[in-house]
Amino acid sequence: MEPILKACLNGDRSRADHPAVPVTPEELAIAAYDAAAAGAVAVHFHPRGPDGRESLAWSDVEPAVAAVRERCPDLALGVATRQEIVPDLSERLSLLAEWQAGPDFASLNWHEEGAERVADLLVERGIGVEAGLFTPAAARKFLTWRGPVVRVLVEALPGISPGADGVAAAQATLAELPDDFELVVHGENEWAWPVLEWARTNGYGLRAGLEDMLAGPHGEPVAGNAELVDYMRGRR
Template structure:
């Protein structure tokens, strides 16, 4: 069945949802609940005491240890987005200063310094999830032979409406297919496109993700209680889409 990743907080602000997890304890509790609901991986954006996203090693250590205590064995992914640290050299230095490592880190290939950062993470033993937003990003992945060090390609369609998002996803996949990129793929979108793209990922047999980072609403447009609710809905949709002959 399709692997479901829970993206717990992202860049969301606290006022956007009362259940948005920000502290290590909140993130750990949500990780445990998301895994219980059927998530196979959690993806988080660690926050400092002021609620700001950070790559600081002490904050990362606290978050990773809290999740591992609450949900032992679940792979933990974090973001390295340029909005967290705009200077590529400072971002690279921050990552190299990590002492307790996550299992995975996403690297957005459209961002300056992404190639060096991806190889640095791989050298540390952190699984690289290559964030591919456009056809140009997909070409960049091929040009720099990142498939050799990537755990997963994240096809993250940033365009707004579902039809446009799905069309962009198809173009990205065509580039990856043309170059024979065999790395596992995860397809997702956000907001209005979150559920249509999730359904398309399931139908295509690709991994996907859901959580408050991507949407605050269920497929009917109702605000959800939190991350576990979103994961449970996604898992149910993946199970419903599985051919009857594959049921266990």
């Protein structure tokens, strides 16, 4: 199987200082189209409400998903469910229970409280689970769950994932996993490009976009997600 190339289009509000970060459904659709044209076969994004904040309300998620789907009908698309969007687990589950068929998958950080319950609910709603593992402990916790996953994200985040650098952090988490998952290995911020280059060399699926990095591998300014996909593919 060819390693997947995935674009992460926006992320949380900490990325708002880059002018190309897409927020509205229309902006997400354009960014997804451009990323796909550059070679991404899947996208991940964080839908927003009218106030610009990340949202799990179906009334906010559905327009974003529909806009991207209309513009990019053949593109696999996924959305975020991270705990910080709705910290209360009961409220988060209640909102997710209202989701209809729409996203192909949703990313779920496995270190979060109630991750297994969120995963079970997503499966019930017909939405694929993309398991996000920040740490070896999260990987061990994930392996106790028996449900299906679309893929596993091994995520190296400075200040969160244990390790002297991003590659060491990714390797520590990978060491806990068997070989039978589709894997994407990525980092964020200063770890993003070193981890991406290591993952590419080792044949893992790749992820790039304005959620993970705001510049090229040597600090080059970028106009948007499509340029980062070009860098991910080694075309620049």
